[in-house]
Amino acid sequence: MGFIPLVExxxxxxxxxxxxxxxxxxxxxxxxxxxxxxxxxxxxxxxAAKPFQAIPAMKRRIDEAYGLTGRETALLAASHRGEAFHIDALESMMHKIGIDEEALHCCATYPLNEDAKAQRYWAHEAKRRIFHNCSGKHTGMIALCKHMGWDEHTYYDPEHPVQKEIVQTLAYIAEVPEASIPQGVDGCGLPIFALPLSRIAYAFLKLACPDLIADADTRDAAGRIARLMNEYPDMIADTRFVCSELLKDANLAAKGGAKGVYGIGLRQERIGISLKVSDGSEQVWPCIIASILERLGYGNEETIDRLYKLVPNTIVNDGGTEVGFRRAVFDLKA
Incomplete structure (x- = not known):
């Protein structure tokens, strides 16, 4: 499969x-x-597809149509982890758009954030669809359906106008034939797409540098969702997760996905990065990404430090005693 050791x-x-x-x-x-x-x-x-899945809604200025705040609109591209401020913003969005939580196709669950999950659990609250990390994306798609007069109940169907436009958008930005993009079903029940790592990197570069996108409406939409991700980084994941830590750096457009995939665009350097951890681990993302940035001579040391603080390379046991270490072992070949 072309994989090599990345982290030991x-x-x-x-x-x-x-x-x-x-x-x-x-x-x-x-x-x-x-x-x-x-x-x-x-x-x-x-x-990692969420910023691109948000572009059709951003092209129609759904945020302006429904009076959404920047914090709320950022959730269209988020894998929020269910902290209280995420849920408050989602409930506000749904009220403004005029949709019920049961309209979401994603399943009911508890938040991914452990503290938020514990709070809901010990308060004897039931699982909710709005707690699902993809609920912002689903809300945005339903809002687009309402705005365009499309069927709101089948928005998750691959043949629905929303989904067809999303794959067309991704193909356009990644510069690949639409017919060449394999599709599957994501964990939240929506269609999801596969690309070569080189095209994922290129798509994230265009997210960071939308001037590379020829179509004016797509360029504007990509730029606006990317800026919102940087302006409200804690909305994209939570207060201690790699996506939010990277997005605190205004030079980066970044988003990860399940099973170890990650994309980053660097604005000043005008390069795109993608990575895949074959075992799906997210814990080693900070080690890998920090190592990539170091090897590229990236100038913002605060971003690299935040990654190492998030998941230190020192391995400790349950009592906090140091018992080992991890290290990046790959070389970047020109």
Whole structure:
């Protein structure tokens, strides 16, 4: 599958685990600059697709049509983890748009954030669809249906106008034939798409640098959702998660997805980065991304420090005693 070792983990001086995967870096023309592993490995974007799935709604200025705040609109591209401020914003959005929570196709669940989950559980609250990390994306799609007069009850069907426009948008931005994009079903029940890692990197570069997008409406929509992600980073994940930490850096457009996929665009450097961890681990994202930025000579050391603080390379046991370490072991080949 073209995967190589990305991260090794040691305990007591013994190699305990190896995380395999691939990394790809492209320039503003989509040309390969560096790679580790196979840059053409095909992988589903999962939640890394959310900024692109939000573009059709942003093109119609759904936020203005329904009077959504910037914090609320950012949730269209979010994998929120169900903290109280996320739920408050979602309830406000639904009230403004005029939809009921039961209209969401995603299943009822508890929040992903452990503290938020515990609070809801010990308060004897039932699982809710709005707690699902994809509920902002679903809300945005239903809002687009209402605005366009499309059927609101089948918005998740691959043949629905919303879903057809989303895959057309992704194909346009990634510069691949629409027919070449494999589709599956995401965890939340919506269609999801696969691209080669090189095209994922290129799409995220365009998200960061929308001047590379020829169509004016698409360019404006991509730029606006990307800016909102940077302006409200805690809305995209939560107060301690890699997406939110990266988005605090105004130079980056970034979003991760389930099963270890991640995309980053760098505005000043005008490069795109994508990575896939083959075992699906998200815990090693900070180690890999920080290492990539260091090897590229990235100038914002605060961003790199935040990643290492989020998931230190020191491994501790349940009592907090240091018992091992992890390290990035890949080379970026030109």
């Amino acid at each position: 983990e040691y305990r007591g001086g013994v190699l305990e685990n190896v995380h395999y995967g691939a990394v790809t870096i492209v320039d503003e023309k989509g040309r390969l600059l560096y790679s580790a592993g196979d840059p053409e490995h095909m992988t589903f974007l999962r939640s």
